[in-house]
Amino acid sequence: MAEKDKFKKKIFKEPKVEKPHEEKEVEKKIEEKREDGKVTTQLDTKKQDTKVHTTPVQPQPKVQAKTQPITPKIQPTVKPTPKLITTKFFSFFPYGKIINFLKFRKIAYAISSALFAFSLFIIFSGRVPLSTDFKGGVSATIKYEGEGTIDIGKIREVFGEGNIQSIGKNEFLIKLPLDFVEKAKAEGKDAGTAIIEKLEKIGKFKTEKIESVGSLIGAELRKKGIYAVIFSIIGISIYIVLRFEWRFAVGAAISLFHDSLITLGIASVLGVELSLPTLAAILALIGYSINDSIIIADRIREKLKIARIAWTEDIFNRAISETLSRTIITFLTVLFPTLTITIFGTTTLRDIGIIFLIGLIIGTYSSIFVVSSLAYDIYALQKKKKEKEVQKTTQKV
Amino acid sequence: MRIRLAIVVISAIVFGVIIWWKGIKLGLDLKGGSYFLLNVRQDIAVRKFTERIASEILSEYKKTYGEQTTESPVRFEDTKIYVSASPDFIEKIKKDFPSFNYEGSAFFEDKEYHIFTLREEEIKEIEEFAVNQALSTIRARVDEFGIAEPQIFRYGKSNIVVQLPGIQDPSQAKRIIGRTALLEFRIVDDENDFFATITPEEGIYKGTEIGAGGKTVSYLWVYEKDYEKLANFIKKLNPPPGRIIFIGKGEKGNIWRTYLLESISEITGEFLRNAVVRMNTITNEPYVLISFNSEGAKRFEKITGENVGKRLAIILDEKVFSAPVIREKISGGVATIEGRFTIEEAKELAAVLRAGALPAPVEFEEERTVGPSLGEDSIKKGIIASVTGAALVALFMLSYYRISGFVAMIGVVITILFTLSILSLFGATLTLPGIAGLALTVGMAVDNNIIIFERIREELLRKQVIKPAVEAGHKLGMATIIDANLTTLIAALFIFQFGTGPVRGFALTLSIGILGAMYGAVFCSKAILDSLLQRRVFSI
Numbered sequence: 016m017a018e019k020d021k022f023k024k025k026i027f028k029e030p031k032v033e034k035p036h037e038e039k040e041v042e043k044k045i046e047e048k049r050e051d052g053k054v055t056t057q058l059d060t061k062k063q064d065t066k067v068h069t070t071p072v073q074p075q076p077k078v079q080a081k082t083q084p085i086t087p088k089i090q091p092t093v094k095p096t097p098k099l100i101t102t103k104f105f106s107f108f109p110y111g112k113i114i115n116f117l118k119f120r121k122i123a124y125a126i127s128s129a130l131f132a133f134s135l136f137i138i139f140s141g142r143v144p145l146s147t148d149f150k151g152g153v154s155a156t157i158k159y160e161g162e163g164t165i166d167i168g169k170i171r172e173v174f175g176e177g178n179i180q181s182i183g184k185n186e187f188l189i190k191l192p193l194d195f196v197e198k199a200k201a202e203g204k205d206a207g208t209a210i211i212e213k214l215e216k217i218g219k220f221k222t223e224k225i226e227s228v229g230s231l232i233g234a235e236l237r238k239k240g241i242y243a244v245i246f247s248i249i250g251i252s253i254y255i256v257l258r259f260e261w262r263f264a265v266g267a268a269i270s271l272f273h274d275s276l277i278t279l280g281i282a283s284v285l286g287v288e289l290s291l292p293t294l295a296a297i298l299a300l301i302g303y304s305i306n307d308s309i310i311i312a313d314r315i316r317e318k319l320k321i322a323r324i325a326w327t328e329d330i331f332n333r334a335i336s337e338t339l340s341r342t343i344i345t346f347l348t349v350l351f352p353t354l355t356i357t358i359f360g361t362t363t364l365r366d367i368g369i370i371f372l373i374g375l376i377i378g379t380y381s382s383i384f385v386v387s388s389l390a391y392d393i394y395a396l397q398k399k400k401k402e403k404e405v406q407k408t409t410q411k412v
Numbered sequence: 413m414r415i416r417l418a419i420v421v422i423s424a425i426v427f428g429v430i431i432w433w434k435g436i437k438l439g440l441d442l443k444g445g446s447y448f449l450l451n452v453r454q455d456i457a458v459r460k461f462t463e464r465i466a467s468e469i470l471s472e473y474k475k476t477y478g479e480q481t482t483e484s485p486v487r488f489e490d491t492k493i494y495v496s497a498s499p500d501f502i503e504k505i506k507k508d509f510p511s512f513n514y515e516g517s518a519f520f521e522d523k524e525y526h527i528f529t530l531r532e533e534e535i536k537e538i539e540e541f542a543v544n545q546a547l548s549t550i551r552a553r554v555d556e557f558g559i560a561e562p563q564i565f566r567y568g569k570s571n572i573v574v575q576l577p578g579i580q581d582p583s584q585a586k587r588i589i590g591r592t593a594l595l596e597f598r599i600v601d602d603e604n605d606f607f608a609t610i611t612p613e614e615g616i617y618k619g620t621e622i623g624a625g626g627k628t629v630s631y632l633w634v635y636e637k638d639y640e641k642l643a644n645f646i647k648k649l650n651p652p653p654g655r656i657i658f659i660g661k662g663e664k665g666n667i668w669r670t671y672l673l674e675s676i677s678e679i680t681g682e683f684l685r686n687a688v689v690r691m692n693t694i695t696n697e698p699y700v701l702i703s704f705n706s707e708g709a710k711r712f713e714k715i716t717g718e719n720v721g722k723r724l725a726i727i728l729d730e731k732v733f734s735a736p737v738i739r740e741k742i743s744g745g746v747a748t749i750e751g752r753f754t755i756e757e758a759k760e761l762a763a764v765l766r767a768g769a770l771p772a773p774v775e776f777e778e779e780r781t782v783g784p785s786l787g788e789d790s791i792k793k794g795i796i797a798s799v800t801g802a803a804l805v806a807l808f809m810l811s812y813y814r815i816s817g818f819v820a821m822i823g824v825v826i827t828i829l830f831t832l833s834i835l836s837l838f839g840a841t842l843t844l845p846g847i848a849g850l851a852l853t854v855g856m857a858v859d860n861n862i863i864i865f866e867r868i869r870e871e872l873l874r875k876q877v878i879k880p881a882v883e884a885g886h887k888l889g890m891a892t893i894i895d896a897n898l899t900t901l902i903a904a905l906f907i908f909q910f911g912t913g914p915v916r917g918f919a920l921t922l923s924i925g926i927l928g929a930m931y932g933a934v935f936c937s938k939a940i941l942d943s944l945l946q947r948r949v950f951s952i
Contacts, residue, residue, distance in 0.1 A: 105812070106869070110869065110870060110873055111873070151565070151566075154567060154573070167783065167787070168787055168788075168789070171787050178785050179785065180440075180444060180447075180782040180783050180784065180785050181444075181782065181783035182447060182780045182781070182782050182783070183780060183781075188447070188782065226567050226568030226571065227567075227568065228565050228566060228567050228568075228573070229547070229565045229566030229567075230565065231563060231564065231565055233544070233547065233548065235548060236551075239910060239911060240915050242910050243906065243907045243909075243910035243911035243915060243919075244907065246906045246907075246910050247902070247903040247904075247906035247907050247910075248903070249906075250902045250903060250905075250906040251899050251902055251903050254898065254899055254902050255899065258895060259895075291915075292843075292845035294915070295845065295849070295915070295918040296845075298915070298918060298919075298922075299849070299852065299918075299922065301903060302856075302900040302903060302904070302922060303856060305896075305899050305900060306856075306859065306896045306897075306899070306900060309892075309895050309896040309899050310863065310892055310896055313891065313892040313895050313896070314892070317888075317891075337870070338866075341859075341862050341863055341866040344812070344862050344866070345855075345856075345858075345859045347808060348805045348809070348854075348855040348856075348858050348862070349852060349855035349856055350855075351801050351804035351805050351808065351855060352797075352798065352801025352802060352804070352805065352851035352852050352854065352855050353801070353852065353855075354801070355797045355798070355800040355801035355804065355851075356794075356797045356798065356801060356848050356851065356852075358797070359793050359794075359796055359797035359800065360793060360794050360797045360848065361789075361790040361793055361794070362786075362790065363441075363844065363845055364790075364793075364794045364797060364844060364845065364848050367845055367848055368848075371852065
């Protein structure tokens with residue numbers, strides 16, 4: 016109690032101006048309404064603002080947001096001055112409604128494990144399509160030998176978008192994946208003739224130089240990249256242990272692997288090539304997904320602090336439900352650019368879009384259904400163990 | 413309140429000015445750039461390897477027979493090493509250096525030399541290694557100079573392709589990429605007054621100086637413009653066995669002069685750990701301070717300890733930079749390279765040394781300007797997609813949070829300005845995926861606002877009074893935002909620290925974006941929101 020008082024003193028400013036009688040009453044009523052002991056309001060004492068508050072509090076729909084769902088349309092307590100726009104608002108998820116998310120955790124674990132196993136299979140059986148960024152291929156300098164000039168767009172139409180650049184008048188540099196070479200070889204041709212034959216439709220070309228090219232990312236870079244990701248996940252976990260709880264750190268670390276690997280797995284099945292930009296997209300997803308999980312964890316922590324009670328399913332459900340509208344809205348705001356990129360974008364952009372679309376869904380799902388559930392289950396398991404021990408000792412006694 | 417608003421406005425203007433002033437380079441996919449085809453001199457890599465083994469054999473020889481050798485017992489050419497020694501020693505070499513084949517012996521200048529030749533498969537391996545090593549060194553060098561989104565890949569057997577986005581002046585790029593940056597230390601030979609016996613051509617002059625032990629030694633010199641003349645002249649000379657002639661700048665810097673050095677260098681840049689630019693406070697000239705790794709420090713200590721009183725030439729890319737007298741054994745593994753550079757030159761040198769020497773010199777075989785790798789149509793569509801995406805976010809925020817949503821979008825605009833301006837200071841390059849990334853950043857940056865706004869709504873339902881609810885919403889929201897952003901920031905910094913190349917560039921952009929969102933979407937939005945609230949304009 017003493018601690019609470021101190022807190023109060025710190026937060027509340029002593030009124031500098033004598034307030035009208037009515038207003039004090041309003042404040043008193045507001046204070047009374049703070050049911051959960053959350054003392055965070057800072058009341059304004061400036062005169063011009065206080066005007067707004069002078070209307071007495073009207074009987075309002077029950078404000079106990081915690082237990083009773085409130086219709087979004089709320090009678091504003093404060094009669095606004097014309098300039099002040101009311102607090103009526105539309106929301107996707109009614110404030111105060113609580114959904115029992117933890118109930119679904121067994122199903123979620125099953126779905127996640129299946130997807131995870133599936134993705135691991137895809138990844139380790141070498142089914143992830145790699146772009147020339149990772150694999151290398153052939154690069155050829157070709158020269159147009161027909162009349163006039165040729166538009167680079169025509170060559171792009173033949174080979175698809177990708178690494179086709181002009182290097183001087185009628186000279187082009189094209190980079191093709193290994194598959195192209197292998198296909199040509201299977202047909203008994205060398206890559207050079209295969210290129211020329213493909214280009215026959217649009218004109219006469221000559222290959223000036225054709226060489227195999229290495230990947231943009233060598234084995235060494237790849238190794239370093241993997242280390243970077245693992246270290247960053249460890250870094251995040253340490254931070255969560257320090258700021259939150261080790262159980263959340265476990266949940267978060269697992270979900271990061273879960274999100275990125277499942278995204279990679281599903282994207283591979285859809286034929287999205289792993290290239291530098293798509294790799295960057297996966298890294299960005301890790302950032303998004305951890306954000307989601309942290310926000311829920313933060314709310315759980317806040318609730319536990321206030322309630323000063325042990326972990327219960329109810330608290331977890333409340334925390335997830337209360338942050339749900341934020342989760343939905345942020346999901347939507349990221350979804351918009353993701354969709355436009357997927358729909359309008361070509362090649363790389365579309366790939367980035369698809370990766371993001373999958374990751375967005377997986378990431379949001381995992382932060383709602385998996386991360387905190389995992390943390391809770393670890394807790395529950397420990398509790399059970401302890402109880403058993405206690406039982407044993409009591410039995411002995 | 414006014415001050416905060418002023419900060420918002422001024423910072424937005426400052427970011428805008430920085431972007432306008434520094435500009436943002438467009439990537440290879442959007443605009444093209446410079447294309448270089450490099451040839452790695454694998455033959456020189458092989459020769460260098462032979463030289464190193466010869467050096468090891470020589471030091472082994474010195475260990476066995478003592479120091480007194482005026483006639484060199486070990487000589488080498490491209491893939492061959494000639495050793496003149498007892499059969500025991502030859503047997504030992506056969507055993508210790510299996511990468512060489514023993515080919516028998518032959519007589520040169522009345523002395524029996526045993527011939528060792530580098531094995532074929534060893535040559536192939538060295539050649540392969542040279543190209544791969546050159547590839548990673550060039551990558552490291554390009555990384556040292558900002559996040560340029562280059563394309564660097566191996567091309568055929570001995571070539572490397574480097575593509576850099578939108579470079580107007582390729583000479584700097586060529587200097588940085590093409591410099592071998594091979595650092596060597598060799599002892600100056602002041603015992604043989606070799607140049608005293610030479611009659612120079614016209615235009616080449618003879619000078620004398622005081623060498624090791626107070627002995628007067630001669631050297632040849634030319635005026636600065638006549639470098640080629642001197643270089644050609646010394647090619648015709650026959651230095652004493654085990655010696656080699658190098659050219660370096662004279663002490664005053666306006667002449668080129670010769671040095672007679674030991675042909676085997678005992679220490680090279682491969683033992684380098686770091687290189688930094690320092691200022692000489694007396695002469696006010698920059699110099700490069702290098703430090704060796706433990707192996708290098710050991711070698712440096714040994715070579716300086718054994719040659720007190722002699723001069724040690726510091727050679728960079730086969731040119732002598734300076735040749736200070738060794739006064740005492742130098743331990744600790746640091747050395748300085750001085751040589752009248754400008755600060756820019758010193759910085760370039762330090763960066764190139766840090767990235768490591770090329771295992772062999774590279775030659776520029778081709779240099780071209782390349783067009784964008786993406787078609788106009790794709791670029792247009794990509795930009796439309798990104799802009800539409802961002803616009804949809806704005807529209808959504810406006811219709812969902814109304815005035816507050818508008819404020820949030822101002823915050824997002826500031827976030828983007830912040831990110832772009834810092835990136836332009838880093839010399840970053842914007843690619844099409846980068847633009848799409850910015851659109852996604854818009855979606856994610858508003859998250860900070862959404863967290864706060866949702867909190868405010870919750871508090872409004874609870875408290876029914878706007879101002880306290882806004883305050884509480886911010887206060888509670890901030891704790892969440894800090895935790896969420898810090899975790900992502902930690903992830904980004906780890907990736908930046910341990911990653912390389914493009915992944916690193918991405919992590920940097922992400923980190924800047926997070927800081928930008930903290931400033932734009934939290935500080936700026938709050939300032940504007942408060943000021944509107946004071947004027948009693950509010951909706952959420």
